[in-house]
Amino acid sequence: MASYKLMVKDVIKQADILLEVVDARFPDETRNLEVERDVKRSGKPLIIVLSKCDLVSKETLQKAKSRLSKVAPTVFVSSKERYGTTMLRHKILEIADIQGRNILIGSLGYPNTGKSSVINGVAGKNKAGTSSISGHTKGVQIVKAGSRIVFIDTPGVIPFGDNDEYRQGLLGVKDATHLNDPIGVAMKIIAHICDNNKSVLEEFYNIEIKENNPEKVLELIGLKGNCLKKGGEVDEMRIAIKIINDWQRGKMLI
Ligand SMILES: Nc1nc2c(ncn2[C@@H]2O[C@H](COP(=O)(O)OP(=O)(O)OP(=O)(O)O)[C@@H](O)[C@H]2O)c(=O)[nH]1
Ligand SMILES: [Mg+2]
Numbered sequence: 318m319a320s321y322k323l324m325v326k327d328v329i330k331q332a333d334i335l336l337e338v339v340d341a342r343f344p345d346e347t348r349n350l351e352v353e354r355d356v357k358r359s360g361k362p363l364i365i366v367l368s369k370c371d372l373v374s375k376e377t378l379q380k381a382k383s384r385l386s387k388v389a390p391t392v393f394v395s396s397k398e399r400y401g402t403t404m405l406r407h408k409i410l411e412i413a414d415i416q417g418r419n420i421l422i423g424s425l426g427y428p429n430t431g432k433s434s435v436i437n438g439v440a441g442k443n444k445a446g447t448s449s450i451s452g453h454t455k456g457v458q459i460v461k462a463g464s465r466i467v468f469i470d471t472p473g474v475i476p477f478g479d480n481d482e483y484r485q486g487l488l489g490v491k492d493a494t495h496l497n498d499p500i501g502v503a504m505k506i507i508a509h510i511c512d513n514n515k516s517v518l519e520e521f522y523n524i525e526i527k528e529n530n531p532e533k534v535l536e537l538i539g540l541k542g543n544c545l546k547k548g549g550e551v552d553e554m555r556i557a558i559k560i561i562n563d564w565q566r567g568k569m570l571i
Pocket of ligand 1: 368369370371372394395396397398427428429430431432433434435446447448449450451452453454455471472473567
């Protein structure tokens, strides 16, 4: 963690502008207030990027944007649907107000929020490596993204003390193969979707949810998907892993 802190401080020191990339599905959970404070202290401009905006409704996005705009200029991007990256490029050029040399942009954020994908979106090419498995970007990398814009891509930073595996599963920081309790994590994901919009689960798994009880919903999904053990009861582990994968791979929109 100490080396992460040093890395963040170093990127802030080198860059002209900082991007904080947050997942539009969890803007609050994937913000890093410590990083925001460090950027503020440096006096350098910050742009917040709400990434993966194809995975949330317009209303959810607008609410998040108006809240975050009070902290820093906020742009939403979907690297998948190639949306928002031109706007981001303009915003960078406008805010940097630097003439005659390249602008260096440090991209910071929680693991797996789409930092490298945003950079690729602005570059218009897949220059920075990406993966659905968190922790893909290992070290700091310099990526040229067209004329005048150079990014520093960084590995994701988990705020100090955040080691709750249920949260990490929900946020996609740890994939199913690295979780100790996939069933518990799947229930957390179910509860999160039910809190936002349970019809997403109903439509995706073709079930009807009568009771907001994650354990029962898991059971229902298992039954519907014919995910059963030899004796006929639901194979909870297998269905839990499928739910985690479906969620983390962005198959459900909330
Ligand atoms: N649906 C959707 N998925 C996205 C979007 N951007 C990134 N992803 C997916 O999110 C996962 C993580 O993307 P990365 O760009 O590797 O994220 P990162 O923040 O660089 O991740 P680390 O380097 O591991 O911290 C990949 O599976 C991407 O395909 C997006 O706009 N929409
Ligand atoms: Mg990356």
